[in-house]
Amino acid sequence: MFSKLAVKNVVRSVRDYSVYFITLLFGVCVFYVFNSMESQTVMGYLGGGTSPYVQTILMLIDVISVFVSVVLAFLILYANTFMIRRRKRELGTYLLLGMERGKVSILLFLETLCIGLLALAAGLLLGVFLSQFISVFTAGLFSIHMTEWHFVFSPKAVGKTCLYFGVIFVLVMMFNSLSVSRCRLLDLMQAERSNQDLKLKSVGASVVMFLVGVALLIIAYAMLLQRGLFRVDGLFWLMLGLGSLGTLLFFRSLSGFLLRVCQRNKKLYYRGLNMFILRQFNSKINTTYVSMTVICLMLLLAIGITATSLGLNNTVEGLSSGKSPYDVSVYFWPSEGGAPAELEQWLAAGGFDPEEELEERMVYETAQVEFEPVRYELGGREVPLSSLSALSLSDCNALLALQGLPPLELGEDEYGLLWGTYEADYSLVKALWEDQPTLSVAGTTLTPQPGAETSAIIRTGTSRYESMLILPDQFLEGRPADSVVLVGNYPAGADVQAADARLEEAMHSLVPRDYESGDGGYGYGWDTRLGVYMDTMGSKILVLFIGIYLGIIFLLTSAAVLALQQLSQAADNAGRYRILARLGVEESMRDRSIYVQIFLYFFLPLALAVVHSIVGMTAANAAIAEVGHVDSVSSSVATAAFILVVYGAYFLATCAGSRRIVRGR
Structure with missing residues (x-):
């Protein structure tokens, strides 16, 4: 009899409090979706369990899930209070007909169990369905092109969801039993007749309260805008x-x-x-x-x-x-003997052929150029500037073309400037460019060309590089390179992850075998x-x-x-x-x-x-x-x-x- 009555009450409660049931359903769904990320297809593309980003994401989601479960527990207990209050007359009728309080508690236990199992099952089913799209969403955030996809089901997320919500529903059951045991029959039967007191305040007192509230909000707003959001004290x-x-x-x-x-x-x-x-x-x-x-x-x-x-x-x-x-940058800084000859063929020997992998590419060199010292007053002392790295005009324009930027123009006796990302030389180079001095390079006097200035990025990566001169091509012919760089872009629709993996494998296999790294050898890198x-x-x-x-x-x-x-x-x-x-x-x-x-x-x-x-x-x-x-x-x-x-x-x-x-x- 209890089972039939409980099922009947559950059906009625779900109908009358559909918002409560839907909230439970979506709570379970969202909880499962975010906790199933470890099993998502995209995590394999991001490095799986070895990636620090993936590990941090999963760790923080575990921590936040504890907080979320506490919030949902308060929500469910709060909602259950309203449901019990709504049903007090019904519960009183059960007691009036002779049902013992313990049996009423068992009835509420069965009802809560049924609603919990129903919401848990429906929420998990919806969560499993929606979690199939989180890989696509995550891949979009990281600009990852996934070549394969498979159905995802996370037993670990299911177990965690069942555990957390099981604890919540146990608390609800205990709360229901406590509520029934503490209520008198008279209170239950007259619950619908109880009204809240209507306490009207004077208009003057309310206006004062309103103005004080607005004043406090304005003060809080002013403090926030003046101090900023992230200054915690x-x-x-x-x-x-x-x-x-x-x-x-x-x-x-x-x-x-x-x-x-x-x-x-x-x-x-x-x-x-x-x-x-x-x-x-x-x-x-x-x-x-x-x-x-x-x-x-x-x-x-x-x-x-x-x-x-x-x-x-x-x-x-x-x-x-x-x-x-x-898409790709490979760079070397040789200290002895020059850079590796035929950089593209060298990479191809390691399994990454730029000609096949990259739709557009170029290799350029930079060289150190010396000129008669130019002296500037910086930080209270005189600092001489007698050399800078330089890039040829043709290489600079080729880099600009790859970025969709207009080319620069220089005369045979002019120089330009490419701004770097290394802050240490910024003040000195800025002083040079503002002063616009003539430079004597290899016996030729070069004048500055103000229009030949650019902040174009010369290679992919977060590593910094110095500002450098832009010189006509003939000034760099025959000079030893102080860096050799390959840059390029993949064709549209290429499997970027696989190509990057081939580049990494080639660099790991070639560099240790053919070149020394560190003092006396080569500095190298790729991004x-x-x-x-x-x-x-x-x-x-x-x-x-x-x-x-x-x-x-x-x-x-x-x-x-x-x-x-x-x-x-x-x-x-x-x-x-x-x-x-x-x-x-x-x-x-x-x-x-x-x-x-x-x-x-x-x-x-x-x-x-x-x-x-x-x-x-x-x-x-x-x-x-x-x-x-x-x-x-x-x-x-x-x-x-x-x-x-x-x-x-x-x-x-x-x-x-x-x-x-x-x-x-």
Whole structure:
């Protein structure tokens, strides 16, 4: 009998509290998806368990999952409180009919078990389906072209999900048993008759509270914009406290003056069911202003974390693309005996043939050029400059052509300048270029050509290189090279990972055998666009993953709490709406009153959270802008779309569920 009754109650609960069940389902789904990353196909392309980026991503997801499980546990316990409150009269009826409290607890245990197993199974099924796309998403973030894909199922993620949610549901079962054991029969039977006290504050006190709250928020905003987002000290926590208190006072003040202010506008107050709507809203906000404050702050976290993560990802992606104009760079710095002859044939002997691998390529040399010393005053002392590395004009223009940049022009007795990325020589070279001196090279006097200046990147990689002169070709003929560099790009659609692996294997096999490294031998290295991208983006991808993970959880939690509150309130107000129906109020007007109340509860916290997030994102973008351009527009649009879809779906589902509860269907 208990099993049949439990199943019947579960079916009814899932129907009446579909938002609760959907939240459980998506909580399980998101938890599985992010914890299944270790088994994703793309992780093999990223180096699997040997990659430090993969290891850090997986480690942080494990840590964040503990926090997420705590948040979801509070959400489920909070939602369960509303369900128990809604069913107190039903539970009292069971006791009145002679059912023992222990058996009522067993009934609730079976119901919770059924709902938990159903949500767990459905969530895992949806999670397994959605996790198939996370490899594609991750590969897109790292610009990886996957040549194969296979179905992914992670037993480890399933076990972790079952363990975490099993613990949560055990806590729910214990809470239900405790709730039943502590309630008196009279309290259970009269639960639906209990009303919340309507405590109206004077308009003056509410206005003062409102102004104090706004003042605290303005102070917190000013501190944030002036100090920045990432300066954590005592004032940082004071700023957070002022912002939180200001938010609390803002919502607390609504319960005092909103009704009174609207009452003074007779035309608005007596239009339709506005009087009923305002009194309902005012009576509830007396006890929900704390939860609305918490929801507002969680929405702030959801918006801020998601938008900042997307903006940071776009910024760093642009930075890494700027450092990597070529797919491949191989470079040598010989100290004796010159560079390896025929660099391309040498690489081909190791298994990486540039002619076959690269669609466009070039090999260039730089040489050290000496000239009569030019002296500058730097740091309080005189510093002579008598030599610089140089690049021929034809090689420089070939590099510019690979990057899609216009060529430079030089006369036979002119020189230009290519700016490097090594800061140590910047001041001296800057002084040289600003002074525009003539240089005596190999008995020829060269004059500067101001138009022959470029900051083009001469090789892929994060390693720095010095600024160098750009000279007519004849000045470098016959000079020993101080570096030899190969740069090139793969054909469109090439298997970049496999080609990079062949280059790495060739370098490892050739260099130790044919050349010495270190003192007296060759300095050498190689970089690839994908390698630089992963080095630059590795830690930043963590921010994106964790940001999206936490953003989804905070948004789901906020929307679910609001939805459950409104569904519970709709059940409490069902009797009042029946009275309105008997008084002749049209069904469309009753539905409109439901929608307006839900709209106020959903979008007041969201509106203030948007204001908070605009200030917070301004501070975050200012910090990010120190290292690059922030694409705040695209990140804001993507975040807004994400918020509107998820939050809007909960809003519509709550409206539909509340309307059905009020209508008694």
